[in-house]
Amino acid sequence: MEYHDAKPSTALQTHIHSFWELKGDDTDQQWERIFPDGCPGIIVNLGAPCKTDNGQSTMDYGKTYVVGAMTSFKDTFIDRHTHLLGVCLKPAAFSSFYNYASQHELTDHTFEFDLSYSLDAEKIKADSNTYLNRYFLDRKKSSHQPMQPILNDIHLSNGNLSISEIARRNFTTVRQLERLFKIQIGLTPKEYVKIIRFQLALSMMSDVRKKSLSDIAFECGFYDHAHLANEVKLHTGLTPSQL
Template structure:
């Protein structure tokens, strides 16, 4: 399997993490797993039919799909003729490009988009990067700066800031904050913070090797103990820490 990420144009950098491409190789025939990161996305299938969402969803050739914010892992079956091209949007950004549906209606789902929202397969194939940069630049609307500021605060704390503290700092009620998150991100601010905290712990585990105990990492990342961290990893990855 070959996977690569490509940066969008400078104008789109505040809104899009990356474009990505995944192509199967000759002997590929395996499930590939991705973990939740708080980001929604879009995928167009350029190859044979691809089974995703742990076997529940089938993506057909030339169709465009929206992938809602994930709260747990997803498996996709990769074969030799698999060819996917995707867009990883930044959290809370989907509504800057689409007036489609509240994000909480898409959480943990992969949904085929209607033709009017989809990528034009003929134009896409001619020059994917040129097409995507133009497609999203033309669709760009004003960004929700308050929401982006709150997201930034959550990331700066590695998911350990309290929701009440965020609401107080932003001069917004907790109820309104939760409503905004569900509408634009698909999950509550607490759930989003948990994903950010999990991703921070995951990064430390992968980069620490045997140098640090799981308990040390758990405490640093705001978990009660190593069991709390282990259970969170199981929920979000389907694996135990030693399998990461």
């Protein structure tokens, strides 16, 4: 399997993490597991039909799909005919490019995008980075991101703030915060905070200078080793030792 990603132009980096491309090869015939990171995405299929959403959805050649934020893992089948190109948007950035559904309607699902929003597969094949940068620069409605201070608080604390404290810091109520997350991100504040904490633990578990699970649990704000193991199982379907 061949995978590579690229940063978007500087003007898009506040809204887009990366453009990525995945191609299967002759050795591939397996389900690949993706873990939740709080981000929505756009995918165009440049290859054969591709099963995703744990086999519940199929992405067809030339079509564009919108992928909602995930609360748990997702499996996609990769073989030698697979060729996908994607855009990893930053949390709450979707509405800066599209007037589309509230994000909670997309959570944990992959939907075929409306034709008017679809990416041009032929232009992508010719020069994907140039085309994608121009496409999203043309669609970008505003640089203003009202949720950014909230997300900054969560990320700077590594997900170790209570929801009431996040609301207090940002001069809002818990109910208003929950509504904002539902519309803009598709997750509850609690789900998002848990994902950020899980992602930190995951990065520490994959570090070559591995610490004990108890140390990782303590540093990431989990109650104990068992709490960490339960969160890993929830988000990956695997035990820490299987990662």
